[in-house]
Amino acid sequence: MAKFYTKEHEWVEMAGAQATVGISEHAAHELGDITYVELPKIGKSVKQFDALAAIESVKAASDIYAPVSGKVAEVNQALNDAPELVNQGAESQGWICKLDGVNEAELGALMDAAAYDVYLKGL
Amino acid sequence: MELIFEKSVSGRTGVRVPLSDVPKAASLPEAVRRQEPVRLPEVGELDLVRHYTNLSRRNFSVDTNFYPLGSCTMKYNTKVTENAGGLFASCHPMLALLPGGDSLVQGPLSIVYELERQLAEITGMEEVTTQPLAGAHGEMTGIMVIAAYHKARGDEKRKYVIVPDSSHGTNPASAAMAGYEIVTVPTAPYGDMDLDLFRQAMNDEVAAVMLTCPNTLGLFNPHIAEICAIAHQGGALTYYDGANLNAILGKVRPGDVGFDVIHVNLHKTFGTPHGGGGPGSGPIGVRGDLVRFLPTPRVVRRVDGSYAVEDHPEGIGRVSDFFGNFAIMARAYAYITMLGREGLIEVSEQAVLNANYIMARLKEEYELPFDQTCMHECVFSASRQVQNGVHAIDVAKYLIDRGFHPPTVYFPLNVKEAIMIEPTETESKQTMDAFIEVMLEAAQLAKEDPERLHEAPVTTPVGRLDETRAARMQQVCCE
Amino acid sequence: MGYCPNTPDDIRDMLAAIGAASVEELFAPIPAELRAKSFNLPPGMSELELLRLMREKAASCGADITPFIGGGIYDHFIPAAVDHLASRAEFYTAYTPYQPECAQGTLQALYEYQTTICRLTGMEASNASLYDGGTAVAEAALMSLRITDRHKVILDGSVNPLHRGIVTGYLHGLSAQAVHVAPDGCASDLARLMSSIDDETAAVIVQSPNFFGSVQDFRELAQKAHDHEALLIVSCYPIAMGLVASPGEMGADIAVGEGQSLGNHLSFGGPYFGFIATRKRFIRNLPGRIVGETIDHQGRRGFVLTLQAREQHIKRHKATSNICSNQSLCALRGLIFCASLGRKGFEELAQLNYDKAQYAKSVLAAVRGVDLLNSGATFNEFTLVLPKDAAEVVQRLLDKGMAAGVPLGQYYPGMERALVVTVTEKRTKDEIDRLAALLEEVLWS
Ligand SMILES: Cc1ncc(COP(=O)(O)O)c(C=O)c1O
Secondary structure (H helix, E strand, C coil): CCEEECCCCEEEEEECCEEEEEECHHHHHHHCCEEEEECCCCCCEECCCCEEEEEEECCCEEEEECCCCEEEEEECCHHHHCCCHHHHCCCCCCCCEEEECCCHHHHHHCEEHHHHHHHHHCC | CCCHHHHCCCCCCCCCCCCCCCCCCCCCCHHHECCCCCCCCCCCHHHHHHHHHHHHCCECCCCCCCCCECCCCCCCCCHHHHHHHHHHCCCCCHHHHCCCHHHHHHHHHHHHHHHHHHHHHHHCCCEEECCCCCHHHHHHHHHHHHHHHHHHCCCCCCCEEEEECCCCCHHHHHHHHCCCEEEEECECCCCCECHHHHHHHCCCCEEEEEEECCCCCCCCCCCHHHHHHHHHHCCCEEEEEECCHHHCCCCCCHHHHCCCEEEECHHHHCCCCCCCCCCCCCCEEECHHHHHHCCCCEEEECCCCCEEEECCCCCCCCCCCCCCCHHHHHHHHHHHHHHHHHHHHHHHHHHHHHHHHHHHHHCCCCECCCCCCCCCCEEEECHHHHCCCCCHHHHHHHHHHCCCCCCECCCCCCCCCEEEECCCCCCCHHHHHHHHHHHHHHHHHHHHCHHHHHHCCCCCCCCCECHHHHHHHCCCCCC | CCCCCCCHHHHHHHHHHHCCCCCHHHHCCCCHHHCCCCCCCCECCCHHHHHHHHHHHHHCCCCCCEECCCCCCCCCCCCHHHHHHHCCHHHHCCCCCCCHHHEHHHHHHHHHHHHHHHHHHCCCEECCCECCHHHHHHHHHHHHHHHHCCCEEEEECCCCHHHHHHHHHHHHHCCCEEEEECCECCECCHHHHHHHCCCCEEEEEEEECCCCCECCCCHHHHHHHHHCCCEEEEEECHHHHHCECCCCCCCCCEEEEECCCCCCCCHHHCCCCEEEEECHHHHHHCCCCCEEEEEECCCCEEEEECCHHHCHHHHHHHCCCCCCCCCHHHHHHHHHHHHHHHHHHHHHHHHHHHHHHHHHHHHHHCCCCCEECCCCCECCEEEEECCCCHHHHHHHHHHCCEECCEECCCCCCCCCCEEEEECCCCCCHHHHHHHHHHHHHHHHC
């Protein structure tokens, strides 16, 4: 299944009605060495583009917004002890959480990989 | 260097505790007794003195190095004001709050009162309170006063505070702590808060707008009167962050311009030492109809010329236990009194001259994002050096090797690779010339030998430290 | 005059480099209509005149009064080394250690300070200081709101009333609720505190020793708070930590307090410092600067400001606090004070305070018509009930050179005859006996 991106540099990938969410490689690079990921509480419901989690590096902190609405089903516990996983693979082992009950129609408001690339070039 | 705890030898004792002249009492009940003695280091006095003397030598400081840390006003602090501030060491503040106790502490009360009068005249405000313990504490106190004002008028819908994006981080943080939501207005290409965007942001839910002037780019905003008028028209009050007052003593009084509340940083403008991070002191001044909301208690002067401590029942309550960081206030009072009117004006004139001199001498080599006459500080960007892979932080570290404390490089956030230089009035041309030479040298090295800058500092007890490791390990005390 | 060193020649050269004709020209960005309407200050003076003036003011400073007063601020002995070492200009005239390589002195000292605070309070993580005791209690309350995501704080009435005032002001702005639980005599009303805790409660705040001088066991209270996933905040008097169970031992989640008694002069109200320490798992919720250990590229140990992403210069309105300048130098004094006394000396000092207060208690409670109000243990303060209005008695004793204590009427309506007496190691047996004699005299002659 394809990945979609937000302007705030989150990515989302669907598997059935479940979405895996993280921050883009670009965002991870911009932040530098990640020192902490504040994971959302399991069971928390979020609307699309609401604050979902937060991420910190030595000199920066930023919110992570929900690319789609849903309910937090699972979080990447490994990040508690190894936030550097986000630097090692922001779009693979550095995923943040999984959302249930996602409405695929919301993906329409996001960019696909090619569009995101163009967007990054314009920054 | 070892930690003091690592120098501990079991059984060694330091300072002798006073001898007892009373019988030993029965011990405390078990349930409230401490189980183990506090694990403090066991060192002799000489161990202690060497340890902290040697530690101190690992610091740069104003008394040892030029310290042009922008936004922090690291001026030289005179020794006589140190002596003056130390004269009150044994005065217990509770005395002033005892029934009849204020008559015993007329000296310190007169300083609180007179310092408040001096600061009121300097800022053009009606009344001042010295209770806030630092600039940020003053900001919060000021915003609490503003909240009390709106509330007293039954105007409870106001829930926003407007700050420009160049504002110091404490401004939005203080307003948030006082319960407000923050609206941030971007900086226009001319270096000040964008007036049109500000107008759009103003509405009848805005409680206050907080401005810093000169702002953190070192620029004087000529539109401040207009901003006050727009804010007042919308029913909002205006807050002046006076941390940069060193630039405008005797030149501009925020109260005259139409600001409602101001805080000043005694530890910056009024020459008190910075203590490795504090203590500071952040008195606030307010216009006439806000006086009743100032914190309790107030020091007043009776008709017979004596001073008294009075409750201030309509005020916002207390923001600190007594009258503020008194020994710091006493130093500032001594400073203002010693310099007098002409001395204070000279401070601002020379501070502005020094900053413009450095700006003029460095702008050939360093990018100046806002190329206009500056006030007490100038802000460059290392953007040209970045093209050779050299960042502001590399220039900063090289300065350390050459014996200069670096300028501010992590702020303001709206200038990438900022290098914010505030020389202050107490530095001589010769000191600044030496600094300028090294800055130019760094610019040269950035082109020819960037590695030299990346490796800096090499003369310090430790090289660049791994901050990521620190943040991940969270080792904040020893076992 | 303004300690500006530049000569007229320097100034001329500098103006030439700038391309300005005069210094006044540099103020051209300030429009005429914004210029100061007044700047009416007297002319300056010389060092000699200044010192004369300041000494005159310092002469009426209550120096001849024997203080049996505390109320959070205590007259303790300060080893000479504290003043000498903390006055080193390299500590004194530096600022926040943003550039760690040239600030290892301050950073290592603050790391040692944090360690000292953790050991005193029985906690695992301390910051590098807050403004004072009152704002420290307030910051702890705000911290508990963030950790629990709740809005109610239970405030024990035996917490210093000045501090309670500050906490209430801080909570008010955030529309958080403060529930006040009145003390039971001189003690915290543990039963009522416990029954006030519910699933909305962020924290319970108590003080040890409390404002009346009483020392209590809060273990059960801690348990009850934890059962409801609420926190226990204990404000403590650091000198007492040499003898009295620490917040950590009693199960507290956050320990705070006023640090003045650790080597800081009375100075008519400041500067002092507040301390705050907590469990490691709450470290990201701490306000203010924190120093952490790390290494450089050669593996050498060094210290840096860490977890800065909590702070205002990065997180702005989402920061854990607005604090920027703190009370570093006062914290350094606290560290040097503790290190000069050391493990044994610190315990002896606490014992001495306790012994003297116990002696004073017995002598003063023996004065005709005077009763002791504390039913349980106390440290170096205790509460007496007098046969007359305590404020009047205090005022009359002040005339005789004795600050006999803090009368409670202004803080606790209904307790007009109660007086809190403080006895530190600096009060001699003679002074205590004299206080008893004068008290007897004022009450009965
Ligand atoms: C512009 C400005 N505002 C506010 C502050 C906050 O002052 P303080 O550090 O005394 O809280 C500072 C100091 O860092 C400042 O530079």
